[in-house]
Amino acid sequence: MLKIIPLQLGPVMTNAYLVGDTDTKEAVVIDPAWDGERILAQAEKNGWRVTQVWVTHAHFDHMGGTRAILAGLQPPPSVALHPGDLPLWRAKGGAAYFGIPFESSAEPGVFLAHGDRLTLGNHRAEVRHAPGHTPGNVMFYFPEDGLLFSGDVIFQDSVGRTDLPGGDWTPCSTASASRC
Numbered sequence: 001m002l003k004i005i006p007l008q009l010g011p012v013m014t015n016a017y018l019v020g021d022t023d024t025k026e027a028v029v030i031d032p033a034w035d036g037e038r039i040l041a042q043a044e045k046n047g048w049r050v051t052q053v054w055v056t057h058a059h060f061d062h063m064g065g066t067r068a069i070l071a072g073l074q075p076p077p078s079v080a081l082h083p084g085d086l087p088l089w090r091a092k093g094g095a096a097y098f099g100i101p102f103e104s105s106a107e108p109g110v111f112l113a114h115g116d117r118l119t120l121g122n123h124r125a126e127v128r129h130a131p132g133h134t135p136g137n138v139m140f141y142f143p144e145d146g147l148l149f150s151g152d153v154i155f156q157d158s159v160g161r162t163d164l165p166g167g168d169w170t171p172c173s174t175a176s177a178s179r180c
Helices: 036-045 066-072 083-090 092-098 174-179
Strands: 002-009 014-021 026-030 049-054 078-081 117-120 123-129 138-142 147-149
Touching (some): 002 036, 014 036, 026 036, 026 117, 036 049, 049 117, 078 083
Parallel strands (some): 049 078
Antiparallel strands (some): 117 123, 123 138, 138 147
């Protein structure tokens, strides 16, 4: 069974998710917003081993805790990101745009593509490329569990923002279909 621990972290209280397979005790962090130490403390409290970090997109508030997670675990978990967001990752997620100090993390080692299948213990997730909020925005869909982690693509009663640098309201239009 999957257990989800939502955490609201960082300067803009972004949702981060610690997701664990209660049978295998394996866990993934989805969008480690900030305060990586707090995320790791929750994993330890549940007896889980964090083996992966999945990032829906590379805005600072969705990856700010990555550095602490990598530093706090041996061996460090793999970090997965769509390559379309690598320039944003290298630009520290746009933190300077908002005047927020930010320390870089090691670059991701796993590059995601639409249709990739990821494993968390006994569960499978599908990667859905959903550009718009950022060029490399992805969602993680667990079809057998009926779960979707959408990052900032879908908000309650709304769609995600497209007015930040890299955003595009019509990313899959005829003019830019090559990105989709």
